[in-house]
Amino acid sequence: MAQGLRAHGYKLTAQRLAVLQVMQEGNELLTPAEVLDRGRKIHSRLGMTTVYRTLELLRELGFVRRVHGAEGCRAYAQAREQDGHHLVCQACRRVVDFPCSGLNELIEQTARRTGFSVESHLLELAGLCPACQ
Template identity: 50%
Template structure:
């Protein structure tokens, strides 16, 4: 389940952050979008709801939300600062290299590999980044 705006506001408040109209507007944009959005794209959409918000505020809000794990930062061909609404669970992405569509999946089953690596290298493994790239059904058709 994707986190709702309400749930995110709750977590923000519990973490000691203030709930400003700007943050609400940014949240509304992110939680209502299915794609990943760049800060500029978010700003553009936010300005329909709340004109006058600065790009700086968007950047700052995204950083807060991202640090709390409430939104998800994506590394796409367009740049390093695309964000999308986060899932509650640990998850990964399968991204279409052609159209950018993103599918989420949850069972990565890397525990065994992680243990093996840990034993071999002495590393204390804290996290992992796993992303699959390919072509979605539509883009495969488009080529054919």
């Protein structure tokens, strides 16, 4: 992920590396405030503004994805699957990626029926992970 930043011409600052590490070390859903808290344990001089900016940057690069769960609409999780979606545990906030294959048929069918051209889609599942059931 760090190499990814590099490759796109972004500087590898201590702040970015801290946010990166936070997003990589678990697979939980994290709000910007939580990322700030955890990030400060890695690099004490880390500001809220930078957290917001870095999370959006990582999202643009496809390293993290936003999750619109029940608990507020601004949370981020690591994107492990390329072009995948999230399945979130409502109890422990653990996140699992799953591929979006199988959705295409439904999308095409809907596009045909409505005449819309579908350009993007958002799919999220919520439930209980094996440990929390």
